[in-house]
Amino acid sequence: MDNLSHSLVGLAGGEFIHRCLPKEKDAEASRLRRRLLLFSCWFASNFPDLDLVLTPLLPEPLGYLLHHRGHTHTFLYALPQAVLAFITIWLLAPAMRLLLRESKAARLGIALSIALGLVLHIAMDYLNSYGIHPFHPFDSRWFYGDMVFIVEPMFWVTFGVPLVMMIPKPWLRLFLLVAIPGVLLYFTFKGFLLWASFAVLMLVGMLFVPLQQRAQKEGISALLAAFGFGAVFITAQALASWHARESIAHIRESRYPGAAMLDVALTPFPSNPFCWTFVSIESDEPAGVYRLRSGVLSLAPGTLPVAVCPAALLGASIDRNGSRDAIFLEHHEGNLRVLRELKDRNCHLQAWLRFARAPEISDGIASDMRFSFRSDDNFTTMKFADFSEKACPSHVPQWDFPRRDLLSERGK
Known part of the structure; x- marks a missing residue:
């Protein structure tokens, strides 16, 4: 807080x-x-x-x-x-x-x-x-x-x-x-x-x-x-958060069926139990990929559609002609094999993965999608490729990996 x-x-x-x-x-x-x-x-x-x-x-x-x-x-x-x-x-x-x-x-x-x-x-x-x-x-x-x-x-x-x-x-x-x-x-x-x-x-x-x-x-x-x-x-x-999680699971499955949803990171708008930003984390092990989908959800689409939710926190306006209950704004698809290899090969990225709940990784850059829809203003963004030749960092706290379920084939 x-x-x-x-x-x-x-x-x-x-x-x-x-x-x-x-x-x-x-x-x-x-x-x-x-x-x-x-x-x-x-x-x-x-x-x-x-x-x-x-x-x-x-x-x-x-x-x-x-x-x-x-x-x-x-x-x-x-x-x-x-x-x-x-x-x-x-x-x-x-x-x-x-x-x-x-x-x-x-x-x-x-x-x-x-x-x-x-x-x-x-x-x-x-x-x-x-x-x-x-x-x-x-x-x-x-x-x-x-x-x-x-x-x-x-x-x-x-x-x-x-x-x-x-x-x-x-x-x-x-x-x-x-x-x-x-x-x-x-x-x-x-x-x-x-x-x-x-x-x-x-x-x-x-x-x-x-x-x-x-x-x-x-x-x-x-x-x-x-x-x-x-x-x-x-x-x-807390009750609204539970309802939002259930709603996102249902909406995502109806629009993007197939992959298993592992987690949903939720953030309500200030003093507003009806508008929520979210990031869903999916795993499609047979296809060898994981997917992140960020968006905005309204728990009262009849009276408060997502387009009415305050746009200042998103840094962008929401299409008023889109869906009233949920709008998916960003999508990232990552390769599970590449993610796991990078985790084992780059110790700085491995340390970063002890924090990341929604890891968006591409072109040598890692960002946690929870905190921004654009990596250029995301405080979690790290150019891990710049650390590939550097010594591994000391003083890394041994927190569990939030996405342990993505980092090994059996989720261990």
């Missing part, structure tokens, strides 16, 4: 923990504990993304692809991260050390805040199609949620509005309450959001304003509602 979403959810988590704990001995200690828990949960909610400092260990783009969402996004390595986060806070916040020594509630609060922040980060990053491998080293497979866009305004509104309403300064509170719809309006004009999505986001935000006002200074009802609404939103997106 984007770091704004991580931050807002972390701040909401820290605030919630603070309000649930027993009060401190005086108002100053209570204010100090609140700042401590807000910072701790926010810090922990962003801490795993410090894995970006590891990207120089490998040449581009391998460093980012294999080390981001890597070891720091696993439950096992969350333990040393929690210790390191606590030590950092202890060193940077000397005024809070005395509070931690004297207050059992503060010690419990910081432990819960750091733990919650780390768990929330891993859980939120699971939601989209990029993937994580949370159970490494016991299970190094990638797990994909395929249910929430990586930049999701619904989280900004659901958690941002209650937090803004807690700000004591009226001018700052008003500024942010105006800024939130202003930013969303900008994205709507730019074609990233439907006007219907904008209206729903505004409605949700307006519901949280009086809810937080009624919760007053110590209440938790608005925060409970934020986490509850977030859970409902994620559940609805």
Whole structure:
């Protein structure tokens, strides 16, 4: 997820923990504990993304692809991260050390805040199609949620509005309450959001304003509602993702019968459970080929045909005279024998294949079709032919190959 979403959810988590704990001995200690828990949960909610400092260990783009969402996004390595986060806070916040020594509630609060922040980060990053491998080293497979866009305004509104309403300064509170719809309006004009999505986001935000006002200074009802609404939103997106997967399987089989569909990578449009981009991965072992088909799907073609789905995310307009339920935009057919030989012969490509879920490989260039319909603006693109004479890279994480089912004849 984007770091704004991580931050807002972390701040909401820290605030919630603070309000649930027993009060401190005086108002100053209570204010100090609140700042401590807000910072701790926010810090922990962003801490795993410090894995970006590891990207120089490998040449581009391998460093980012294999080390981001890597070891720091696993439950096992969350333990040393929690210790390191606590030590950092202890060193940077000397005024809070005395509070931690004297207050059992503060010690419990910081432990819960750091733990919650780390768990929330891993859980939120699971939601989209990029993937994580949370159970490494016991299970190094990638797990994909395929249910929430990586930049999701619904989280900004659901958690941002209650937090803004807690700000004591009226001018700052008003500024942010105006800024939130202003930013969303900008994205709507730019074609990233439907006007219907904008209206729903505004409605949700307006519901949280009086809810937080009624919760007053110590209440938790608005925060409970934020986490509850977030859970409902994620559940609805998960159900829509399942329906989208079934729909694509049916549509693909009716239009392109024959090959076995191995996987579908799905990405919803922001705050829109009806419009989805997809990449289907097929294998035709008897013919010796695999196929990737990318496109756009609408789960409500009667009222929201694919041509109405926001085009800004695609970088191209959609034919309004085409199919209403699904449009296939790109097609790639690869040779299975060549793919397997390249994997064994080029160790840089082999490392890249530890990330690629939809590997589009041709003319010495490899791209993951999940992230763009054009390889020239795809951050996963690698000219692996340039590495053919170079020494094999060190520090390659041993993640399982997402497309192990393509890399050997028996899928092992």
